[in-house]
Amino acid sequence: MANLTGLSIAEALDGLARREFSAGELVQAHVAAMAAARPLNAYITETPERAIEGAKAADARRARGEALPLDGIPLAIKDLYCTEGVPTTAASHILDGFKPPYESTVTANLWRAGAVMLGKTNLDEFAMGSSNTTSYYGAARNPWRRTGDNRPLVPGGSSGGSAAAVAARIALGATGTDTGGSIRQPGAFCGIVGMKPTYGRCSRWGIVAFASSLDQAGPMTRSVRDAAIMLRHMAGHDPKDSTSVPRPVPDYAAALTGDIRGLRVGIPTEYRVDGMSDEVTALWRQGIAWLEAAGAKTREISLPHTKYALPTYYIIAPAEASSNLARYDGVRYGLRVPGGNLREMYDNTRGEGFGAEVRRRILIGTYVLSAGYYDAYYLKAGRVRSLIARDFASAFETVDAILTPTAPTPAFAIGEKSDDPIAMYLNDVFTVPASLAGLPAISVPGGLTRDGLPLGLHLIGRAFDEETVLRAAGVLETAASFTAEPQGRWSP
Secondary structure, eight states: OOOGGGOOHHHHHHHHHTTSSOHHHHHHHHHHHHHHTGGGOOEEEEOHHHHHHHHHHHHHHHHTTOOOTTTTOEEEEETTBOBTTBOOOTTOGGGTTOOOSSOOHHHHHHHHTTOEEEEEEOOSGGGOOSSSOOOTTOOOOOSOOBTTBOOOBOOOSSSHHHHHHHHTTSOSEEEEEESSSTTHHHHHHHTSEEEEOOTTSSOOTTBOOSOTTTOEEEEEESSHHHHHHHHHHHOOOOTTOTTOOOOOOOOGGGGOOSOOTTOEEEEEGGGOOTTOOHHHHHHHHHHHHHHHHTTOEEEEEOOTTGGGHHHHHHHHHHHHHHHHGGGOSSSSSSOOOOOSSHHHHHHHHHHHHSOHHHHHHHHHHHHHHSTTTIIIIIIHHHHHHHHHHHHHHHHTTTOSEEEEESOSSOOOBTTSSTTOHHHHHGGGTTTHHHHHHTOOEEEEEEEEOTTSOEEEEEEEEOTTOHHHHHHHHHHHHHHHTOOOOOOOOOOO
16 A cells, blocks of 8 residues: 555545545544654644544445545645634634634535545744744744754744645645745745635635735645645635635646646746845746746746835735734633723733734734824835736736745744844745735745755746646646655654
8 A cells, every 4th residue: 555645635536536545544644644743733733533534424425436526635724714613723822712613615615525624733823924933832843854953944834834734744735824925935945835826716704814805725735736636626706705706716637738838937037135045046047947948938027016015015914914803802702811891801811812923913003004104004005015916917918927936045943033023024025926916826846955955936827827827837846856855853
């Protein structure tokens, strides 16, 4: 029997269809691997019993000839998705004890397709961070290590637990959410594929909100084909979400033809930034060469407002967070810290329930929304956001996709940037622009640094043209032939 935790989703589906193993065996292998990898702290809540029951049901359906598209595939779910009857924490103390009485639309879609849940994965608190070190439940750890250096590394954020679980072979795939790069950057840090679809492609209903005009669900997998398979069953119009777009969902896997002859790929000059690793620059040049060798036509393009993307994002996202997180007050659910009166109870609950990074962003957001500064900051940021979107629209008049690095550096050690919020925010410098414009984008592992750490290449496409993004990503994946795996050193 194959190493069941080493399979891709596509390979697992083929093996199940050929009766080479059962869904029960597949899930049991992942449950055992999950237990062995607990030092990674990838999961906040494990649900092995639920996964085993789901596998039994999948095997029964397959025996009757009624198999579902993802029957028996064990997935990890970022603990930002509400899951009926299973704790949903957003990695925050303030949601202690919260068990949603409903299921998020995206996870409900996956369960209807037959997938099963291994557990809820760790993240930066309320998805606010680029390192997965702001979690109330402790930092998740990257399964990779630098050669000759066993210091634990960050898995990226905010979807770091999902990325670590997929990279460590303790889930076949995982859901993430991406607000400014929170799927793609951890994908690059952990050597996996991370895809943010177009804003509105996947429903946000039942996902704990951070920044409502930016948040988007997406898949995290070990191959581009797996991302295409997962996305097909995550996406779809949802009348419960006013930002969900009523468009048909394509068969994304069918787009992976490997043929990109004539594809026009833009290389933005503004993405050559100070402080970018020379190895990242070299990989970017290699990515251009791979696409050209496959028949694509590359050309330099300009996205002139790119330099304003990070400050724009760090005005808009905290402002929306300040509004969204006002609902956590200790009255209806989660943590309650008593006080002498209602106001004291609010203050005590929010002061104790929110971590430092969340409090920082609430304060920033409240400031930029205040009467004296709303026009100077928030409205101006909205105008700049429109200019960034216009830059992309102009670029896509002459190109079909855009290639950039995913992150300016490889994964860094836990605690290395924790005292410098600005340095931490700069991790998202390449991913934030596509988020502000609402465009689909994907990170694909492209190679290793001299220290043995993975690096990612980043493709951006037109709105709702995930098929072109996936097709080009598949070509990069084939050319890179990235087969390296973390060495399984899960010790603390």
